[in-house]
Amino acid sequence: MSYTVAAIGETLKAARARKGWSQRMLSSRAGLPQGHISRIENGAVDLKMSSLIELARTLDLDLVLAPRAALPAVQALIREAEDNQQSRSALAAAAALDAIARRLTETVGDTPTVRRLAALAADLPGLMPLLQTPTDRAELVEGVAQLEGVADARPVNPETLARAVRRLTDLRNRLVHRGSSSHGPAYSLDDED
Numbered sequence: 001m002s003y004t005v006a007a008i009g010e011t012l013k014a015a016r017a018r019k020g021w022s023q024r025m026l027s028s029r030a031g032l033p034q035g036h037i038s039r040i041e042n043g044a045v046d047l048k049m050s051s052l053i054e055l056a057r058t059l060d061l062d063l064v065l066a067p068r069a070a071l072p073a074v075q076a077l078i079r080e081a082e083d084n085q086q087s088r089s090a091l092a093a094a095a096a097l098d099a100i101a102r103r104l105t106e107t108v109g110d111t112p113t114v115r116r117l118a119a120l121a122a123d124l125p126g127l128m129p130l131l132q133t134p135t136d137r138a139e140l141v142e143g144v145a146q147l148e149g150v151a152d153a154r155p156v157n158p159e160t161l162a163r164a165v166r167r168l169t170d171l172r173n174r175l176v177h178r179g180s181s182s183h184g185p186a187y188s189l190d191d192e193d
Contacts, residue, residue, distance in 0.1 A: 006043030008052070013041040015059040030058040083134075090137040093144035094128065097121040097168075100144070100151050108156050117147070117165045120172055130175040143168045 039045040
């Protein structure tokens with residue numbers, strides 16, 4: 001692992017993005033100018049240890065000096081922890097989807113869009129094993145967050161609701177079709193028979 005300023009900047013940028021923070025939000029929390037954070041993330045400035053420690057603390061990161069031989073094991077543990085966090089977020093989003101569907105049934109009524117959402121909520125637990133990539137899990141979490149915002153609006157905009165449900169329907173369809181295409185053919189023709 002190289003300890004370049006650019007690599008550290010990329011790590012800090014990724015941690016900020018995972019929190020969903022803008023550079024301005026990180027700036028106000030860490031007490032560093034936004035322009036300085038931008039230069040740090042782009043590897044354009046030599047980072048002072050005090051700034052690195054403050055950014056790491058603010059982003060819920062710890063600085064660790066580890067033996068070089070242990071780095072592959074440490075990196076594997078970090079990837080596993082990140083995957084577990086994403087999986088927990090996806091499970092929470094799936095549970096929230098059912099509650100959103102029930103709430104919309106009460107506020108909007110039993111419309112075709114709300115019925116489609118309820119069907120998605122019912123399908124989602126069985127589709128969880130198909131959410132294999134971080135992108136898929138993030139798309140689910142973002143889609144459910146979007147639906148939460150739509151459900152909280154008064155009055156609920158039917159077109160916005162339909163778009164949000166369509167987004168999750170598209171994700172569901174991609175997952176199902178990707179999962180079904182991974183299976184081999186039902187039979188094969190062998191020349192040796």
